[in-house]
Amino acid sequence: MAVVADKSKRYDRGIRVWGAHGQEALEAARVCLLNAGPTGTETLKNLVLGGIHSFTVVDGAKVTPADLGNNFLLTADGLAASRAQVATECLKELNESVAGSYVEESPRSLMNSNPDFFRHFTLVIATQLSEAGAVTIDKICRQHGVRLLLLRSYGLLGYVRPSVPEQRIVESKPDSKVDDLRLSNPWPELEAYAASIDLAGAEDVLHSHIPYAVLLIKAAQQWRQEHDGQLPGSCAERTAFKDLLKSWQRHIDGIPLEEENFTEAVANAHKVWAPPTVSSELRAILEDSCAAHITQQSPSFWVLVAALKRFIEQEGQGQLPLEGSIPDMHASTQQYLELQRIYRAKADADAAAVEAHARNILEAAGRDPASLPTSEVKHFCKHARYLRLVRCRSLAEETEPASCRADSLRAALSSEETAANAALYVLLRAADRFHATYQRYPGSFDSEVEEDAALLKSQANALLAECGISGAGGSAAGGVSDDLVGEVCRCAAGELHVVAAVVGAIAAQEAIKLLTGQFVPVGGALVYNAMACTTSVFAF
């Protein structure tokens, strides 16, 4: 019991972001790290602090002096010892509830000798692998259904690439949410409640505590009666609508009384004529083929999307199930709670209708209709408006000339906003080719920086030419600028601590998203440009 209490205190700030259920998901996560450079150890540090279940570090190197200049999770005492072992010990110190282990072997050799090793993890974090190594681990992880994050810190360039075939997000937790109040089309119970409130007959205190939602329902109804069933459309009509509301305010000697509920009603009048709509993201999910073909294997997300679609077409009459919560509004306690109850009851009824559809769909697919808990359906309905889906291409698809999205790459290279970061993306890949050719990264030796720049540039041009992107001779139209080529050579694949810290922290955020199923992960390659302090996400 004491341990439980301590945990809720220790993880309190995180739980406020992702909830107790998010914390539970983290505490179940088994994470594998490839390479214990600063990019890797910083990522794990952030996750160990957050309270994952366990981690395993795979690294075949020994601790060198250069490691001590950029990695906080190694010690000077550990010089020449196994980097995997020293990092594991330092990481375990951060949180005694997290178990840690290590394998002293190079990731490349482990991937080749024992690909099954990776199947036991929830998430693999592969750092500082060349493109060839990244393609290999991506294939292994996809085969075993293990989530993957690919990370690079390369001089002043950072790279974060989640690789999950499909991330289905119920709790996307958008920054701004819309209030679904149904003011212009109340369902019978809400309509009856609004009608039961007698504006003219209410004494002053009550009159100034009628929730604005009720005022707007009444005003919308009256307006429709007076305007052939239409809502206010033009600017002038909307002003007139607000004047109608104001005309209901109480006056003393011709001066309107200050009634906050009316002020709120006027400020929220747009909710009458601009109710929330179905977003393009949600529309795409509803139309996805996964929802059209529910099978034995379909995840419950898709079963629920299929049910949601039926609800919208049938009971919902084009509307989503009601979320059920209402914003605070100036009102008496009793009136507000009553209104809250009415909205909640409707939300419950909608969720029950969705649940019935879901059970039918399960049955039709030959599955147990009782296998879906009611709580999951309710949770789904509450967040239905904000469902999101992220599908990452495999790394092989992204990098092979036959399947890469050359048009997107070309567009990114020629758009002013993304040109520099797209060029860095190309240069990172070109640097790997350089390494494959010359067994060193460009700029490794002070005396060869300039020569290497020319060689790196030709690697970049060759890569672009393979993708059918020509005119890459450094011209403004879609080329890779000499300035950036020079900067990539200058840093000689150095793993700067600050860049690794940024990459590792962005990666930890992405890991938390992948593990909790909350928020929306990056859907492609994120490039962090530490020179310009910018990021871009590319789905090539």
Place this chain on the structure above:
Amino acid sequence: MGLEGRWRDIDYLLTRQGNVVGPGFEPGPEIREFLQNDCRVLVVGAGGLGCELLKDLALSGFGNIDVIDMDTIDVSNLNRQFLFRMHDVGRSKAEIAAQRIMQRIPGVSVTAHHCMIQDKPLDFYQQFHVIVLGLDSLEARRYMNSVACSFLEYDEDGQPDLSTIKPMVDGGTEGFKGHARVLIPGVTPCFECTLWLFPPQTKFPLCTLAETPRSPAHCIEYAKIILWPKERSDDSFDADCEEHMKWVYEKALARAAEFGIQGMTYQLTQGVVKNIIPAIASTNAIVAAQCTLEALKMVTMCSTGLNNYMMYVGTDGVYTLTTPYERDEKCPICSAGVSYEVSPSTTLQQLIDGLVADPDLGKHLSAPSVSYGSTNLYMRGALEGQTRHNLEKPISELVDGEGSVIHVNDRKLVSAMKVRLKFNGTNGHMET
């Protein structure tokens, strides 16, 4: 010492010429020697950002770091403040953080200051080349801003004197979002120039709390603001005392039950009472590393600097925005002098009243003193008697004329507000 080659990666950046660098960058081993031996950096705050900043600075080659924080370590810090352990709870954040950095990174010196930022004299802040802020309150940021701006001097052409600029880097986080910004007084906006970037706190009207509570938060605020002073007037409320927090929770719970309000929890009570901003390790790490990188660029010019604000939003994919915010030329804290129009016949008393009533300047003032050059025109406190007679004099008799800059001081300010007087010529135009 066997650590030859330890700074290999950072040396690429510091010893090689680049194409994308700051003005006047001269690569060479001297830069790292300067960082190691001579450069002084202050980290304000040893919390979520502070722990990260100390580590990042030390591993970026900074050899002399000071850290100031008045707080002690709490269990709820351990989810992100990675330099602290369970057995450190209750001890000084600054001291433990300094100790842990020095233990781990040979050759780095970190000096801890376990005190309030206001306890230090201005001279203390003067000695640093750059100040990095890892704070969570606007109030503390404004204080540090007035400290940094107090060193700033302008030449006769109204250009900032570069030798008086005390640069700062600031970071902040909330959940998956954060910001990093660079403050170069006189060049980029200071906090006062861009106060609107900080959202106001939500406050509930008292009558809602007392008469028509509708949410758990209303009940919690009622218990804390109304019931506590009424029922426990002898105790001053301490949000860090568990018994106090439990009391508020019990009272709020009872009130919620009385009104039929659902969803009351102890966690929510703490959140509302302490105004807890959720903080996680990863976001702090992103922001602190970005801030450190900017401090490094500022001191070494090894790469182009941030101009001047970077926003990071990690909730929906990753979205960042870099914005060159503009200075407020009329900022009373960092400008060469805010222009203020008066009639030459305005008395000093009228001028002071006018400043306090001014919608822009008045928010920094409560009971100002005024000086002109080395002359005290009107001083509160010990010199009040000696300077009181000036209050009745017209301002034109007290200063040299059009364009004179008077210094207005106030206990709300750390440094004087500079006001450049503009005479509007029409005698007697001022309303009295």
